[in-house]
Amino acid sequence: MQISSRFTIAIHILTCIETFKNDYKVTSDFLAGSINVNPVVIRRLLSQLKAAGIIEVARGTGGANAARPLKEITMLDVYRAVECVDKGELFHFHENPNPKCPVGRNIHNVLDSKLDRVQRAMEDELGRISMEEIITETQQFINREN
Amino acid sequence: MQISSRFTIAIHILTCIETFKNDYKVTSDFLAGSINVNPVVIRRLLSQLKAAGIIEVARGTGGANAARPLKEITMLDVYRAVECVDKGELFHFHENPNPKCPVGRNIHNVLDSKLDRVQRAMEDELGRISMEEIITETQQFINREN
DNA sequence: CTTGATGTAACAAAGAATATTACATTAAAT
DNA sequence: ATTTAATGTAATATTCTTTGTTACATCAAG
Numbered sequence: 001m002q003i004s005s006r007f008t009i010a011i012h013i014l015t016c017i018e019t020f021k022n023d024y025k026v027t028s029d030f031l032a033g034s035i036n037v038n039p040v041v042i043r044r045l046l047s048q049l050k051a052a053g054i055i056e057v058a059r060g061t062g063g064a065n066a067a068r069p070l071k072e073i074t075m076l077d078v079y080r081a082v083e084c085v086d087k088g089e090l091f092h093f094h095e096n097p098n099p100k101c102p103v104g105r106n107i108h109n110v111l112d113s114k115l116d117r118v119q120r121a122m123e124d125e126l127g128r129i130s131m132e133e134i135i136t137e138t139q140q141f142i143n144r145e146n
Numbered sequence: 147m148q149i150s151s152r153f154t155i156a157i158h159i160l161t162c163i164e165t166f167k168n169d170y171k172v173t174s175d176f177l178a179g180s181i182n183v184n185p186v187v188i189r190r191l192l193s194q195l196k197a198a199g200i201i202e203v204a205r206g207t208g209g210a211n212a213a214r215p216l217k218e219i220t221m222l223d224v225y226r227a228v229e230c231v232d233k234g235e236l237f238h239f240h241e242n243p244n245p246k247c248p249v250g251r252n253i254h255n256v257l258d259s260k261l262d263r264v265q266r267a268m269e270d271e272l273g274r275i276s277m278e279e280i281i282t283e284t285q286q287f288i289n290r291e292n
Numbered sequence: 293c294t295t296g297a298t299g300t301a302a303c304a305a306a307g308a309a310t311a312t313t314a315c316a317t318t319a320a321a322t
Numbered sequence: 323a324t325t326t327a328a329t330g331t332a333a334t335a336t337t338c339t340t341t342g343t344t345a346c347a348t349c350a351a352g
Contacts, residue, residue, distance in 0.1 A: 147339090150341095151341090152341095183341080184342050184343065186342075186343070187341070187342070187343095204349095204350085205348080205349050205350065206349040206350030206351065207349085232339095
C-alpha cells in the first residue's frame with residue numbers, strides 16, 4: 001500500500017501558507033479549497049504540524065503561519081509530523097510467523113535490520129529536501145505562468 | 147500507510163523454498179504453515195513470483211522451486227514481483243488539487259520529481275540486498291540454535 | 293481413476309483512510 | 323456584551339484496500 005496522501009497534503013499546506021502569507025489569511029477553509037479536501041481533514045493536519053512546532057495556528061481569529069523558517073524544515077520533518085506510517089515502520093511485517101518452523105522463528109532476526117536500512121535510505125533522502133526548495137520552485141512555476 | 151505484508155511474506159516464501167528444498171516438497175500448505183496465513187494467499191503470491199520468473203511451481207504434483215539462482219535475485223525483484231504498491235508509486239498524491247489555485251495547479255510539477263528521488267533511494271537500497279544474503283544469514287541463525 | 297496438488301473466481305470480514313456532521317470553544321471586532 | 327468567523331475535536335459514515343475463506347475446476351503422477 002502507498003504512503004498516505006496526508007503527506008503530500010501537508011506539504012501542499014505549508015507551500016500555501018508561505019505563498020499566500022502576505023495576501024490572504026490562510027484558514028482551513030482556504031486550504032481546503034486549494035487542496036480539494038474537507039476542511040476537517042486540513043484542521044487535523046494543522047494540529048499535527050502545530051504539535052511538531054512547524055506552524056502556529058490562531059484560534060478564534062483564524063489563520064496559520066510558519067513557526068520557524070521553512071529553510072530549517074525538511075520533507076522528513078513533515079513526514080514525521082503527520083504520521084503517514086503505522087508506528088513509524090515503513091514495512092508491514094506478517095504478524096505470526098510460526099515459531100515451530102526454523103525459518104518462521106528466525107525471519108524477523110534476518111529481515112528487521114535490512115528493512116531498517118531500506119527505510120533509512122528513504123528517510124535520509126526525505127531529509128535532504130527542504131521546504132524552502134519546494135517553495136522556491138513553486139514560486140518559479142507560478143512566475144513562469146505570467 | 148505501510149507497505150503490504152505481501153512483501154515480507156514473499157521473502158519468507160523464497161527463504162523457505164531454499165531452506166527446505168532438499169528435505170520437503172514445498173507446497174502452498176507447507177508454506178502457509180510456516181508463515182501462518184491462508185494457503186490461498188500463498189498461492190496468489192506464488193503465481194506472481196512465477197510470473198516474474200523467480201520460481202517454478204509444479205501443477206498437479208505440487209511444490210515450488212527457484213527458477214534461477216537466488217544470488218541473482220534482489221529484494222527489489224521480489225518487491226516488484228508482488229506489487230506491494232499501487233501502480234508502482236510509493237506515495238499517494240491527493241487526487242484533486244484545485245487548478246484555479248496557483249499552488250494547486252503547480253504542486254504536482256514541483257513534487258513529482260522529488261518524490262521520485264525518494265522512491266528511487268528506497269528502491270536502490272532494496273536492489274542492493276540479495277536473496278542469497280538473506281538465505282545465508284537465515285542458515286546461520288538456524289545453525290546457531292543447535 | 294484416485295490422489296494431492298495448483299489456479300482462480302467469488303465472496304466475506306476486518307481494518308484503514310478519508311469524508312462529513314455537529315458543536316463546544318476561542319478571540320477579535322463591532 | 324454580542325456577534326462573527328475561526329479552530330479543535332468527537333462521533334459517525336463512507337469508501338477502499340487488505341486479508342481471509344470457500345468452492346471448485348484443473349492438473350500430473352502413480
